[in-house]
Structure formats: C-alpha cells, structure tokens
Amino acid sequence: MQIARIFAHQVDLPLVESSYQWASGKSVSVFDSTIVGVETKCGLVGYGEVCPLGPVYLPAYAAGVRTGLRELAPSLIGQDPRQLAKINDRMDVVLKGHPYVKSGIDIACWDLLGKSTNMPVCELLGGRFGESVRLYRAISQLPPDQMAANVAKYREEGYTRFQLKVGGDPDLDIERIRAAREVLPATDRLVADANTGWTQHEAIRVARAVRDLDVYIEQPCATYEECLTVRRQIDQPFILDENIDSLHALLRAKADGAMDVVNLKISKLGGLTRTRQLRDLCVACGIAMTLEDSWGGDIATAAIAHLAHSTPEANRFTSTDFNSYVTVSTAVGAPTREQGRMSASHEPGLGIEVRPEMLKSPALDIFGA
Numbered sequence: 001m002q003i004a005r006i007f008a009h010q011v012d013l014p015l016v017e018s019s020y021q022w023a024s025g026k027s028v029s030v031f032d033s034t035i036v037g038v039e040t041k042c043g044l045v046g047y048g049e050v051c052p053l054g055p056v057y058l059p060a061y062a063a064g065v066r067t068g069l070r071e072l073a074p075s076l077i078g079q080d081p082r083q084l085a086k087i088n089d090r091m092d093v094v095l096k097g098h099p100y101v102k103s104g105i106d107i108a109c110w111d112l113l114g115k116s117t118n119m120p121v122c123e124l125l126g127g128r129f130g131e132s133v134r135l136y137r138a139i140s141q142l143p144p145d146q147m148a149a150n151v152a153k154y155r156e157e158g159y160t161r162f163q164l165k166v167g168g169d170p171d172l173d174i175e176r177i178r179a180a181r182e183v184l185p186a187t188d189r190l191v192a193d194a195n196t197g198w199t200q201h202e203a204i205r206v207a208r209a210v211r212d213l214d215v216y217i218e219q220p221c222a223t224y225e226e227c228l229t230v231r232r233q234i235d236q237p238f239i240l241d242e243n244i245d246s247l248h249a250l251l252r253a254k255a256d257g258a259m260d261v262v263n264l265k266i267s268k269l270g271g272l273t274r275t276r277q278l279r280d281l282c283v284a285c286g287i288a289m290t291l292e293d294s295w296g297g298d299i300a301t302a303a304i305a306h307l308a309h310s311t312p313e314a315n316r317f318t319s320t321d322f323n324s325y326v327t328v329s330t331a332v333g334a335p336t337r338e339q340g341r342m343s344a345s346h347e348p349g350l351g352i353e354v355r356p357e358m359l360k361s362p363a364l365d366i367f368g369a
C-alpha cells in the first residue's frame, strides 16, 4: 500500500455558545479547523483533523497546519501509510518539531490502517476498555454566577466532570471555584484550569483560599518550574497540560512527582502514535489522563474516542466531545454524547464518513508524480 495523494480542507467551526473564553482574556468564536486526507494508490482514503485553540493557546496556528502540510506531504508520497513508526520517523526527518502539523497525517494513517485491516482504531491501539468514556465539560470564563449556572445546565445534560476556565483575576477566580463547587454533588469532579494565567504567588493564594473544597488545580502558571513550585506548596490534586508537550517533558514531570493527572492532547504531541507512547507510559506509572485534543469537530472527536476507549478505565480521568461544542457536523458516524459519556465506533478505522460538502475546494492537494 502506498500513499498517492495528500489533501486538506479548511473548515470553519462556529461555537454553539457563540464564544469560548479562557485565561488572560483570550477567546475564540469560530474555530479554524483543517481536515486532512491521505489517499492510497488503491483509492482508500483516511482522514484526520487538526484544530488549534486559536493562535495564542499553544505554539500552533490554523494556517500553520496547512503551510506545514505543504512542506511535509511531498516526502510522504509513495510511503506505506500502515507503517506508522516509519511514517512518523519520516515526518520528523523532513520537518523538525511542529508536532501539530504532523498530527492530521498520523490520524489519517491510523484510519487507513483500520480500514485496510477491517478493525476499529481503538482495537489497534490496544483494545476497548469498558462500555464508554466519561466526558468533561469546559466552562467558558464568565462572571462566577454565570459559570455556576452553566455548570448546573451541563450537569442536567449528564456531565459529571467540569473544567472551569479560570486564570483571570485571582479574587474572581476564587469566587468562580466556590460558586461552581456549590452547585455540584460531592461525587462530581471539578477542575480549576488556569491555562497558565496565574503568577506563582497568586496560584498558591487561590489554591489556599479554596483548600476546604474538593477541586483539582490544572496548569496554574506558564512555566514548568513555576507549576512545580506551586504543586509543592498546595495540597489539591494537580494536573499538568500545556507544559507536557513531549515524552521528555512527561518523563521529567514523572521523576519530579509534578502531577497526579496529565492532559494529553493529540495534536500537541504530534498524533495518535506519539500520544500512545505517553499514554502507555502513564498507564505503567499510575498517572491518570485527560485524553483529548486542542479542539476540533467530528473527526478529532472520533480520534479522541478511539484513544480514550483503548485506555484502561482506572487511568482515564476525562475526555472531550468537542463536536458538541460546535454548530457544524463534518462527518457521519462520529461519537455522540449520552449521559456525559461517548464511545468509539465499532466500524473500521475511525468509523466516520466525511460529509461530501466538506470536501469542496481543497486548501491543498499534493499528488505523486
């Protein structure tokens, strides 16, 4: 099997809630996503998706996905898409870094591997653990009472895990955490995710001000060193996200005892192949995970479902149904939420069919000679 063509389509994904706000006044109203297609000589097509959370969340931006693909794609024509270690090795040889650019190709190659073997991706990634995957709902940054009302609203829809977007004014953040915890039963989990928005002293202060509450603290500060200092001075369960962007970062954090839970995003790490390396290490080390991506629609959500469903339940903290946050459906067969949970498809590959109307006028199209 050989890759004959790599193409990409730009898709706008407007938000159901009209905008999404997080730390330090950052926000997005329409996500710019890229659907990546990898076609073989025999005419089989696999799909992936990359959708950065705007240009200011991670060192990644939507136009960069497409520009990077133009750089990468010619070197992959003629390669066997089922040989995923070789595909990833080749991508690293021809383009240093830029993991998010590589993620869509890697996901599409997993889709092809599944389609060519008649197996769902989650079974190829290790097997299906349990009936379904528990989801969290991200609560966009708003005044405390509105955030608490949104937590209550999404709880009604079946979610039992919530991630509050804090990382704003520390005094207001203390109120946000208190107001949200107040509307939840003791068995629900609440995460205060500052998305790097606090300075070290404010992070310690906020955590101490809510130490009587059952709340997790996620990525309080910008650097790993600041987060580690905060972690050592507070007693809440601690999650790292933005700083864990490679296997080496995870190994260092594990050695330092820097977190209890880690947030693994597929495109932050360069695709399912690389994310699986970190996932398996976390399982071996007893670290729980939020398994997700930076954002996306139906295809990204399908990839998340396969990654999460192939992870032992004890190590699964939460995952995300990003396709329920946006107003556009790009594929049929994508996971749909039921009572705050989703599951990976039993169909071959990712188990999705991209809607034909999404595949008009490609942003790039690279063929073999």
Ligand SMILES: [Mg+2]
Pocket: 193, 195, 218, 219, 241, 242, 263
């Ligand atoms: Mg996070």
